[in-house]
Amino acid sequence: MLVEGIKSRPVYRGLTLQRHARRHLFVLEGEGAHALLDQTDRLDETILSRSEILYVARGSQGKGHDQALQQLGADMFFTAPTIPTLLFRLKVSLSTAHMGTRLYIAGTEGFIGQAMMVALELGMDHASILTEHRGSLARRVQCVHCKGITDDVTQTPFTCSHCGLPLLVRDHYSRRLGAFQGVNIDAEEPGSAPEPEELFL
Amino acid sequence: MSLVFKQETFRDDFTYRNSPANIRRFPFPFDRDEYMYSVNMEPHVKGRPGTVFENLIDVDEHYVSEMRDRALVLKEDPLRYQALPHMMSAQWDTLELLMEEQAAGYPEHFTLIRNGDQWRWINRPLGIDDTFTFGDPSTLPYEPLEYISRQTQGDICVVDQRDGNLWMDAGMVTTQADWSLDFDIGMNFMEWHGPVPLAHQIGVFDRALKFLLNLQLGKPVRRFNWTMTINPRLDTSPENYPKWGPDRTTVTPENVGEKVHLRVELQSLWRLPRSNAILFVIRCYLMNMEELVTVPKWARRFPRVLKTLPPELIDYKGLTRYRQTTIDWLEKFDDGAPTSPGFWPD
Numbered sequence: 001m002l003v004e005g006i007k008s009r010p011v012y013r014g015l016t017l018q019r020h021a022r023r024h025l026f027v028l029e030g031e032g033a034h035a036l037l038d039q040t041d042r043l044d045e046t047i048l049s050r051s052e053i054l055y056v057a058r059g060s061q062g063k064g065h066d067q068a069l070q071q072l073g074a075d076m077f078f079t080a081p082t083i084p085t086l087l088f089r090l091k092v093s094l095s096t097a098h099m100g101t102r103l104y105i106a107g108t109e110g111f112i113g114q115a116m117m118v119a120l121e122l123g124m125d126h127a128s129i130l131t132e133h134r135g136s137l138a139r140r141v142q143c144v145h146c147k148g149i150t151d152d153v154t155q156t157p158f159t160c161s162h163c164g165l166p167l168l169v170r171d172h173y174s175r176r177l178g179a180f181q182g183v184n185i186d187a188e189e190p191g192s193a194p195e196p197e198e199l200f201l
Numbered sequence: 202m203s204l205v206f207k208q209e210t211f212r213d214d215f216t217y218r219n220s221p222a223n224i225r226r227f228p229f230p231f232d233r234d235e236y237m238y239s240v241n242m243e244p245h246v247k248g249r250p251g252t253v254f255e256n257l258i259d260v261d262e263h264y265v266s267e268m269r270d271r272a273l274v275l276k277e278d279p280l281r282y283q284a285l286p287h288m289m290s291a292q293w294d295t296l297e298l299l300m301e302e303q304a305a306g307y308p309e310h311f312t313l314i315r316n317g318d319q320w321r322w323i324n325r326p327l328g329i330d331d332t333f334t335f336g337d338p339s340t341l342p343y344e345p346l347e348y349i350s351r352q353t354q355g356d357i358c359v360v361d362q363r364d365g366n367l368w369m370d371a372g373m374v375t376t377q378a379d380w381s382l383d384f385d386i387g388m389n390f391m392e393w394h395g396p397v398p399l400a401h402q403i404g405v406f407d408r409a410l411k412f413l414l415n416l417q418l419g420k421p422v423r424r425f426n427w428t429m430t431i432n433p434r435l436d437t438s439p440e441n442y443p444k445w446g447p448d449r450t451t452v453t454p455e456n457v458g459e460k461v462h463l464r465v466e467l468q469s470l471w472r473l474p475r476s477n478a479i480l481f482v483i484r485c486y487l488m489n490m491e492e493l494v495t496v497p498k499w500a501r502r503f504p505r506v507l508k509t510l511p512p513e514l515i516d517y518k519g520l521t522r523y524r525q526t527t528i529d530w531l532e533k534f535d536d537g538a539p540t541s542p543g544f545w546p547d
Contacts, residue, residue, distance in 0.1 A: 008388060008395035144381055144439045147280075165443065172396050176387040183439055187446030188522070 008173045012112065012133040015104045017042055022100030024051040026074075027090055027115045029083070029107025030058045031135035033065035036072075036106070043072060052076040052093060056086045056111075059135065083111060087118050094122050106132040110140030110151055113178025126175055137200040141169055142179040149179055155196035157185045166193040169200075203309065206265040206326055212273070217433035217487065223262055224492050225546060228253045230425035230465050232544045234505040236514075238400045242412060245421035245469045252545075253467060256306030257421065258299060259484065260354065265326050267354050267376070267435065274375040274436050275351075280383040281438070282347045284359070284371035291359045291371065292346040293336060294473035295480050299349045299357075324352055346371055355467075355484030358382075360390075362477055367413060369393050370478075376435040376485040378428045378464065379442070379519070398513040413470060416479060421471040428518045429527075430464045433487045452523035457530040458491035461523060463503070490531065496546045500534035507531070 015035045017024070024047060026036055033055060036043075043051075051074040055066055066079045080086035094103070103124065105115045112131050119129055138152040148162025156169040160182065167182030174181070186193040209216040219227065248254025253261075274281055284292060300322055304313040312323040318335045329352065333340035341348045350357040350373035358372040367390040374382040385393040390410045391401075400406060416422065430437055431448035452460055464487055471480040494500035507520075507528050515521055541547055 007401060008392035142384065144384060145441075145443060147383070170396065172384070174384050174388065177384065181381075181384055181439075184443050184446070187443045188449050189447070190443075 009171050010131070010173055010175070012131045015039070015106055015130050015132045017047065018102045018130070019047070021102035022050060023097065023102070025093060025097070025101060025103050026051060026053045027086070027103065027105045028053065028055045028069070029111040029135070030056070030060040032106030032111070032132065033060065033069055035132040035134055037065070037068055040072065048072060048074050050075060054078050054080065054086055054089055054093070056080045056083055058083070083114060087114060090115060090118050091122070094119060094124070102130065104130045106134050108135045108138055109133060110138060110178070113140055113175070116175060117178045120175065139169060139200050140179045141167065141182040142174070142177050143167055143182045145184060149177070150182070154200045155198050157193050157196055204260065204262055204264070204307070207262050209263070209266045211266070211270045211433055211435040215432045215434070217263070217266070219488055219492050220262060221495070224488065224495055226252050227488050228425065228465050228467050228486055229496070229499050229544045230427045231502055231506050232542065234502050234540060235509040236506050237511070238403070238405050242409070242422045242424045245423035256302065257469065258302035258306060258353065258482070259467070260303060260307050260310065264354055268327060268352065270435050271351060271375045278440060281375050282350070282373045283382060283386050284344060284346055285387065288359055288361065288371040288478070289338070291361065291473055291476035291478035292344060294476050294478065295357065295359055296345040296349040297335070298471060298473070298480060299353050303353070327352060347373060355482045358481040358483065360479040360481055362414065362479060365414065366390055367410065367479065377438055377483070378466065379437055379439050381439045398517050399511065413479060416470060416472045418472045418474055421469055423467060423469045426466040426468060428464050429520055430462045430487065431460050431523065433462055433489070435485060449519065449522045452526050454526060454530060457527055459489055461527050462487045462489050463493060490527065494531065494534045498540050498547050500531065501536070501538060502540050504528050504531035504535050
């Protein structure tokens, strides 16, 4: 059912620390905390003194990632209650950032996409941003028909949370929207949509 | 031959038809009895009178009705026109090129009078006579690209060139074969072609990109693409798929001739002078099967092409439901005689 092998699908290469950076901005969601915590041995005092960590727990609430991150002793640390709060803070941090600032984003694809959009809008080049996919495979999907976005999609087809059409999740991804494309699967014969498959857990 | 513009529709009652003269000049895209993707690019130079290559921006009998259909699409969905902010210089480049080409090709219909940066544009078929300052968007009723693409047949994409890639950064897309500008805007060449099957693997896009990055000013190129559409519907957008998708289930042996259309894109690519962007015109031509079989060579060739299509292409082009019915109908017109090389009628 899934249309695979599509070239617009982002590649997440991992949070490789850029030692020459003057400032490190880590933007982490849920299990994305591990993208940083797993390389604690490489975090020396120079890096930590130049680091700002923004974290939102979401599905990893109660796992203590926030405490572990705080204990790293970065220059600045902030836990956001929700993604929009985190993105709001990120916007401020980036708009006052100087040359030599590196942005690192880790978490689910939907989160990476949204944080990336904030950076792109402020003129950062997507190729300069380090990303790592951690946690659920759930997708953020834009309905190509009503343009509504549904977060945390784990099945295809799924029902658009806005217009109610059954949508096939394509592997076609827009960085500008931070979302995959959803296309009505039974447009030609309404009512003929196949059973959903859990493909993005 | 002077043009008589038809009044016709591309939706609801679908009154669009080609006149006999327009069938003869249809850009039939198959130069042999089979089809596969290739980097089929050639110089976009003027060709014989009475063909779509008579002028480099072709205006035909459907001009006025196509422009009316575009306006209807935009009323419902203004996101079909978008331009990223850094594309303003390319917008003016495009306006200049499309005005100059149309005025040069069809002086009885279009006139461009330039006096320094004070320009006057007269479009008689649409009843437009505007004076504006070239380079000052506030002197036009729309952004320059939207303004001129509301007066030009075909979808108009403007592609930026940087970092060794091409970027889909502006466009007017209302007559598309199932792709969304709103979704694809800002993507690079490989990304926006992402969903196309087979062609990536055989290296078509790598070669095409390399070729286009070196496109020269004053030396436009062209290629054909094609698909099929049920009913003469220009707006087969993914946005409206629930509206046109059900049409594919309505084909019967009785209505093939009228309902099933060959949809040809004549794509031309032009380097733009100030912005170094590339103008990508995707001009759509529609012809139903009844019209197609009036040219014996095409009547023989087209069923042969349909029979030998790779399964991935049948699926991608959305032909699955009605391909066999169409072949069965067309084969009555194929006597098995050999066809001559090239796509022109004999």
